[in-house]
Amino acid sequence: MVDLGLLGLTMQHFIDNMVSIPLIQPLIDYLLGIPVIGFVVAIILWRPMFALLIFPGLATLMTVLLFIIWFERKLTARIQWRRGPLEVLRWAEGIIQALADGLRYFFQEVIVHRDAHRPYFLQFPILIFIPVLLPLLFIPVGNIVGIRTPYALPITVAIVSLIPVFIVAIGWASNSRFAYIGTVREAFMYFAYEIPFILAVVSMILVYGTADMVTIVEKQSIPGIILNPIAALVFFISTVMATSRLPFEIPEADQEIAFGPFVEYSGIMFGLVMTIAYEKMYILSLLMSVLFLGGGNGPTIPLLGDLSAVIWMFIKTMVVMVALSFLRSIYARIRLDQALRISWTAMLQISLLAVAIGVVLNLANVV
Amino acid sequence: MSENVEFLGSGIFAPFKKWGTKWSLWPVHLVTACCGVELAHAYASGYDGERLGSLNYGIARQTNLIIVEGAISRKMARVLKITYEQMPDPKFVVVMGACGLKGGLFWNGYHMVRPSDVVPVDFFIPGCPPTPESLLRSIRALQEKIMSGKAETTISFDKVDLSEIEGRSSAARPPTTPKFIAPTPSIKVDVPKDVDWEFGKKLVKEFEKDLNGLYNSITITAKNRIAISAEKKNIMAIANILSKRFDHVKNVNVIDLPHENSFIVEYQVSSYSDKKLMPVVVNIYARIPRDNPRFPSLVTFWPSADYLEREMYDLFGVWFEGNPAMGERFLLAPDTPDFPLRKDRKLKEEEYCFCEVRE
Amino acid sequence: MIKIKFPKLKTLDNVKLHLDALVVGAKEAIKPGTITIEYPRERRLLPDSFRGYVLFSPENCISCFQCSFVCPANAIGMKLAANNRYYPTIDYTKCIFCHFCVDSCPGAALRPTKVHDVVYKNMNEMITSTEEMVKPPKIVREDGYTVEYVIDGVKLILRRIKEKDNLIPEFKPHEKVKEYSACVMPESCLACGICVSSCPSEAINLSVKEKEKELKIDKERCTGCGICVKECPVQILSLVRE
């Protein structure tokens, strides 16, 4: 037994709170017996660490990124009567296309143009990962959760709301005309979706009577989407707006303002800023599956133990992400003022309705 | 071997660099001329260039391939250069279409530049426009180049010996050019023609009455075509009268007559509002001296003449007095020689014979 | 006249239009109407009249220069071969594949092929000499299938055949009309000899005996190329038929 005496942590501490997977339990037991590897395995399988590193954390995030970029292109291509990325790995329908693009970006020159604010221009695309990754700690998958707190939901929403601030900063550091227009649009869009988004979340807090996401998932014997479909709709549309996907791809609008805030980025820096929207999309999809689709709830597969919740959650998240990708090939981009009008009139009205439903359900004590 | 390919093939990451770049050749959205039609076909459903990992993408900073789509004009050459400079290394250039190689159809035009003089080019595609297949072939060839480090032409020829065929004992005299250009051409834009057109004859009568004393002659040159010859000083008055019936300008034209030391300036006007006048095109023209080419602008009567007049100033140097934009380049690049459409601006002549006549 | 008027939309109409769009998208996602030809692996079947690279048969060439004259891009230049005849060379940097040359060639010496998907690494290689134009060129081919566009009723079908397309179609030469050059006004002849020296097939003979000028045109040798007719400074030659 390795002893971290100072912290008072022992390996047993991790093992007590470990993800249980009956299927490979003998293997885990065997690995735990080996001195250093055992400790590493224990830490990785320690529930909070598992949440951070494996699911819904980094490993899944990376896989999902590579997958969803490919999948989006493939689905769009399918609807558009063509094949999409293919020849890079023909037998697997070119599934590693995003990897090739990423590698190419990685080895491309990073240009910082003369007028840019050099330190911020290079810092922000990296700093932006803080608000992008932090919410992953609060999202529960069955009993795997990074940090369990009764304020998990408000904290998550608050951190996610920080992302546009960073994008505005990126646009400011770029010091370009199109970046400027793009950031202004981003800021406007932020005001457009934030209120309906928060109202939708509030209505769900009212429905469940708690802001603790673990409890919310536990309480969902009936999925939230059936209890409050209007809140689900508002949440979905706000997600589309927040991740600037069509038809609300307004801040990035490549045909109008050439990717707006990201116009001057090149090489791996563009690779980083381009994935922000997808990462945000992943987090909001996780949130949506927690709030409305019952999170990790689902028929338990005994052999997989805790992993069955992971699989259910993953499937639900992917369904949401696929639905978001599908919109790309259906809609045209609408104008900023139209988007603002939609959110401040129709969206606001129905989100208030969603809150009303939440209040009613709360008073009726349905859940 | 270009430095881009050298960069990709160096260092311990070379296989990753090469593989990543090979499957991710993103052409920038730089449409330069009409070959863009076939480029669009190559990347649309019919051929789908995205299969090869090549995705048509927005702007220079985020891409690594320029597909020069045909003609590069003097004006565009700067843009091409700037775009190339904006692009992060490693980057590649493919030129498609005859216009982009040596000018193609426009090989002796005054506004054409060879892209290979402006940026380093990796591959050239013949055709006007090249088929989408050949564009995708260039992507394939570029992928091969990235992997092997060497560019390969994808066609090879077998040579045959021609000397066995019976020929002449000595070389024949090569024929002269098939073009015949009259040294002192006589230009007349109102050649009368006898046509069966009652309405026109009536219209000519009306014009004769309305424009009494202002015109030199009114002729029917073809069905639906009437030419009114006038002096420069009367043009404004004629336009004032005609603009009540004819509401738009179809054409502003200048004809250069160096041997007569004059320009003919034509305004062809027609009507959209009057159904009967719709097919009628009335040509009002006047001669002006070549050494002081000034003409009253008719923009006040016909705003639709604005850009046409500016174009004519660009090409011929006829100053349309009253058009506010005179004296500025519109279509032409700043470094193009002045007034290229004047007849004394000669173009390079065709060569029909790659031959040194053996005596 | 058809008046186009778009009605004002109510909320319910809007919802219907949204649903329409989504349903069409979903339908295509489930059962796509893909029409992609996967080019390096497949090749589209082109009609035999396709205007691609040009092949040349020297035995049919009468060195009439017409291909060079008609070329709108001046891509064809005649080159003097070892046997003292002019044969065309094509500069593919300028060629626009209009095939005016093929349509002009009176001897059917030029013929079209379906070769078109070619890239070059530099422009010097693109000037194709006469010697190279005789045999079909070899191109890099990765295709195993040939795809044909077939319309069955209202459906567009891509018919895939597992065989390589022959890029050199059969060529049917046009019907030729035997023409030859003849002097219509012998009395005006200047005896300058331009026609003699420019005739590619040495069919014209000029004998000047003191004041007697005699222009003899060998009907057998004359190919009817028309160069002498064009070159004659007093324009007394013309093409005639039997």
Place this chain on the structure above:
Amino acid sequence: MTEKELLLDVPVQPPTELFLPIPKKFLEEAYQGDDYLVLVGPQHPGSGHMRIIVRIKGDIIVEAIPDPGYVHRSIEKLAENRLYIQNIPLLERPAIMDTGNLTLGYVRAIESALDIEIPERAKYIRTVLAELSRIGTHLYDAGILAVFMGHTTGFMWPFALREPIVEAITRMSGARITASFVIPGGIRRDVPWNVLEFIRKTTFVIERRLKSFEKIFIRNPTVIARLKGVGVLSKEDAIKFGVVGPFLRASGVEYDVRKVEPYEAYEMLNWDIPVSDDGDSYSRFLVRVEEIAQSISIIRQAVNELRAMPEGNVISEDILADYSNASSDIRGYFFKVFGNLILPQGEYTALTEASRGTLLYSIISDGESNVPYRVRAVTPGWYYLKGFMEALRGERVADLQAIYGSFGYFPPEADR
């Protein structure tokens, strides 16, 4: 003035100063006020090969100044230096996707000078080719409009639909895009029946697939929202600024050269002009969608007429003269027949309804040379550029692309 040779010496160094076609004063004036100048193009994902200098106040366009000429290829000058027949491919180049109409315009100017009557069969085949080009161009423009609004499916589908049209043109003429098929006196060669049948079937494919295109793009609520009431050109303005073609008809003027001054087989066929009164971007688009339907009907009628006609004779005897054996296929006699074509003295102006509007070719001949003395080409794009710039005034910046797309502005066509 001295004789000067034009030489190509282009500075290949990137310029230190940006060349703008506006006076410096204007720049300063704009920046001193609250205005803001945005240069859109030429390397911009939402512009073609031109630059638009947009002066904006807040989100509203105060003024739009065009900077065309990026694709000015000196076509008019070159046409004065080439044989009449060599100008056919040259004058097709302004808008190659519209090959049928552009070559037809030039050839009709020649025919009007020579006063020749072309064979009936050639007339119908020319009509079919022109209408195929029209459908193709309208689909092309629809695709560009779609991609300008971020609707990628709306871009891919029209281009997919162009594929069978391109296939039909290939089977007719041998080239995918640049057919160069129309020659003075007729067409280059007769089109066999199986190709005509393919063209007729193609129209059904297009019609069927257009139905799903209508649902996903034409009637898509986001598209309607973007285009409806945007970039309005009133009837008076449209006439004043000389807008042409479908864009003029969208503003309520019933003007179509095919009806006003009928040529080819249009008089014999039954079709209508679509007109709209709204004058906004959406009606400009819808008019062209309706024109596709009309073109489809024209092609079907023309092919039906062609079915009854004997094959063969497609080139006028008047122009072939001695070589009448080439009347069904010009192969072998092309230069002999057309090489020394000389037009009588005078000016010949032919108006043609190209896909994007009126196309004017004016040939001035001196009656002796076998090259034209001057060729004036005014393309539809050049006509409506002024109207396009006026339509931008007072709209939002984001609408620039929508209006651009709704005009189907194609710079190579405008710049020539």
